Amino acid sequence: MTWVEKYRPKSLKNVAGNPKAVQNLLEWTLGWKEGTPSKKAVLIYGAPGTGKTSAANALAYDLDYDFIELNASDARTKGVIERIVGSAATTGTLLPGRGKIIILDEVDGIHGKSDYGGLSALKKWVKVSKQPLVLIANDPYSLPTDFRALTEMVEFRRINSRTIVRILKELCTKEGIKTDEKVLKIIATNSGGDLRSAINDLQSLSEGKKKLAIGDLEVLKMRDSRIKIFDTIRMIFKTTSIDRAREAVFDCEEDHDTIMKWIVENLPIEYTEPDDLKQAYDSLSKADVFLGRIKRRQDWSLLKYASDLMSAGVALAKKDTYKKFSRYQYPKTFITMARTKKERAVIGTIAEKMAKKCHGSKGLMEREFFNVLKTTFTKAPEAAANITSQLGFVREEIQYFAPEETAAKKIEKRAEEITAERIKRRLRSGKQVSLFEFGN
Ligand SMILES: Nc1ncnc2c1ncn2[C@@H]1O[C@H](COP(=O)(O)OP(=O)(O)O)[C@@H](O)[C@H]1O
Ligand SMILES: [Mg+2]
Structure with a gap:
C-alpha cells in the first residue's frame, strides 16, 4: 500500500492546510439542513495533491452521510451521469433521516470529446438537485462560465512547506524513519505545495532505509519544474519583462514549433488592441522565418532569435497588460491533424x-x-x-x-x-x- 493511500485523511480535521476552505465546505453542506440552497453544487478546485478528493470523502465520513462518488476512471458519459447523478439527485437516502451527498471528481475532465454531453447533463442536475453535489476540478476555468456560476466555489490552495514538513515528520515517526528537518524541508519545497508528491517522494527515498540523510536526496531528481504550455503562453501574454518572457519559453517542455502554434492561436484571444496585434504578429512572422531556416539548414544557432521573437517580441508588443482572464485554446491545427x-x-x-x-x-x-x-x-x-x-x-x-x-x-x-x-x-x-x- 502506498503511503498516500495509507495516510489519506479520513476526517476533515485531518485535512492539512486550507482551514477556511474546509470550513466553507462543511458549512455549505450543513446549510442544506436549513433548506435547499440556491447553489446546489459546491466546486472544490485547486492544484493537485492538496486534499480535494480526500476532503470530499472526509466530509461524508464526518457527517455520517451516505455518498456516491464518480471519479475520472468511471466513463462519465451522458448516459452514466443521467443514471447515477440523476437518480441520486432526485431521490432520498437509503436510511430515512440520513443525509446523502454526491461527489464528482475531476469534472474538468468530463467535457472532453469522449464525454460528450456529459457536462450538459450534469448542468441540468446541478440546477435541480435535491441533494448536495460536491464537484471537484483542477482547473475550474476550463469549465464554461455559466456552469461555474451555478456552483459555490471553494479553492484549495497549495499547501505551505511548513505544513508539509509537519506532515512528513509525522509520517517518519509512524514509519520508524530517522531523519532531520533539513531533509524534509528540501522535499517539501521541491513539491511545490503538492502534498501527494511530497509523500510519494518521501516514500520512494526511504525505501528500504531506516535513516534518511541529505546525501540520499541526490537521487531525487529535482521535481520537473518545467512548466506547462498554458503557463508559458499566459506568462508571455501577461508580462512586460523581457527576462520573464524569455524564461517562459526556456522553461517550457514543448518544442518551439509547438509553442509558436499555441501563441498564434491564442494571441487574438488575449490581445485586442489593433496596434498590439500588429506588432505581435510582426514578431511572430519573423520568428516563423527563423524557424523555417533552422529546419532547412539545420542551423540551431538561429534558435535564440526565433525564441526571443516569439517570447519577448510578443510580450513587448502590447502597450499595457490586459487585465482579464482569457480562456486559452488548443491550437486548431492540432485538431485538424488529429482528425486525419x-x-x-x-x-x-x-x-x-x-x-x-x-x-x-x-x-x-x-x-x-x-x-x-x-x-x-x-x-x-x-x-x-x-x-x-x-x-x-x-x-x-x-x-x-x-x-x-x-x-x-x-x-x-x-x-x-x-x-x-x-x-x-x-x-x-x-x-x-x-x-x-x-x-x-
Ligand atoms: N490537505 C491534505 N492533508 C492530508 N493529506 C493530504 C492532503 N492533501 C493531500 N494529501 C495526501 O495526498 C493524497 C492525495 O490527496 P488528494 O485528496 O487525492 O488530493 P487532490 O484530490 O487535491 O489531488 C492523500 O491520500 C494524502 O495522503
Ligand atoms: Mg483528486
Missing part, C-alpha cells in the same frame, strides 16, 4: 486504457489483444459490454472493434448499465476509522 489521424488516435486511446488497467505496454496490448477483442465485440456483446464498462471505452472505441453502429450502440448502452450498477454497489456509508491522525 483519427483511426491511429482511437487505437492509441484504446491501447492506453488497456495498458493502464492491465499493466503492460500499449504496443503489447495492440499486438496481443486487439484481435481477441475484435472477435469478442462482434460475437459476444455481453462480454464486450463488461470490458467496455471496466476499461471505460467510449463509442468510437467500441466501434473500432464492433464497426456495425447498432451493435456498438447496444454494447455502449449495456456497458452504461453495468457501470451504473458497479458504482451503486460502491455506495458506501458509515464512519471510517482514521488510520492516522495528522492533527491540526
Whole structure:
C-alpha cells in the first residue's frame, strides 16, 4: 500500500492546510439542513495533491452521510451521469433521516470529446438537485462560465512547506524513519505545495532505509519544474519583462514549433488592441522565418532569435497588460491533424486504457489483444459490454472493434448499465476509522 493511500485523511480535521476552505465546505453542506440552497453544487478546485478528493470523502465520513462518488476512471458519459447523478439527485437516502451527498471528481475532465454531453447533463442536475453535489476540478476555468456560476466555489490552495514538513515528520515517526528537518524541508519545497508528491517522494527515498540523510536526496531528481504550455503562453501574454518572457519559453517542455502554434492561436484571444496585434504578429512572422531556416539548414544557432521573437517580441508588443482572464485554446491545427489521424488516435486511446488497467505496454496490448477483442465485440456483446464498462471505452472505441453502429450502440448502452450498477454497489456509508491522525 502506498503511503498516500495509507495516510489519506479520513476526517476533515485531518485535512492539512486550507482551514477556511474546509470550513466553507462543511458549512455549505450543513446549510442544506436549513433548506435547499440556491447553489446546489459546491466546486472544490485547486492544484493537485492538496486534499480535494480526500476532503470530499472526509466530509461524508464526518457527517455520517451516505455518498456516491464518480471519479475520472468511471466513463462519465451522458448516459452514466443521467443514471447515477440523476437518480441520486432526485431521490432520498437509503436510511430515512440520513443525509446523502454526491461527489464528482475531476469534472474538468468530463467535457472532453469522449464525454460528450456529459457536462450538459450534469448542468441540468446541478440546477435541480435535491441533494448536495460536491464537484471537484483542477482547473475550474476550463469549465464554461455559466456552469461555474451555478456552483459555490471553494479553492484549495497549495499547501505551505511548513505544513508539509509537519506532515512528513509525522509520517517518519509512524514509519520508524530517522531523519532531520533539513531533509524534509528540501522535499517539501521541491513539491511545490503538492502534498501527494511530497509523500510519494518521501516514500520512494526511504525505501528500504531506516535513516534518511541529505546525501540520499541526490537521487531525487529535482521535481520537473518545467512548466506547462498554458503557463508559458499566459506568462508571455501577461508580462512586460523581457527576462520573464524569455524564461517562459526556456522553461517550457514543448518544442518551439509547438509553442509558436499555441501563441498564434491564442494571441487574438488575449490581445485586442489593433496596434498590439500588429506588432505581435510582426514578431511572430519573423520568428516563423527563423524557424523555417533552422529546419532547412539545420542551423540551431538561429534558435535564440526565433525564441526571443516569439517570447519577448510578443510580450513587448502590447502597450499595457490586459487585465482579464482569457480562456486559452488548443491550437486548431492540432485538431485538424488529429482528425486525419483519427483511426491511429482511437487505437492509441484504446491501447492506453488497456495498458493502464492491465499493466503492460500499449504496443503489447495492440499486438496481443486487439484481435481477441475484435472477435469478442462482434460475437459476444455481453462480454464486450463488461470490458467496455471496466476499461471505460467510449463509442468510437467500441466501434473500432464492433464497426456495425447498432451493435456498438447496444454494447455502449449495456456497458452504461453495468457501470451504473458497479458504482451503486460502491455506495458506501458509515464512519471510517482514521488510520492516522495528522492533527491540526
Ligand atoms: N490537505 C491534505 N492533508 C492530508 N493529506 C493530504 C492532503 N492533501 C493531500 N494529501 C495526501 O495526498 C493524497 C492525495 O490527496 P488528494 O485528496 O487525492 O488530493 P487532490 O484530490 O487535491 O489531488 C492523500 O491520500 C494524502 O495522503
Ligand atoms: Mg483528486
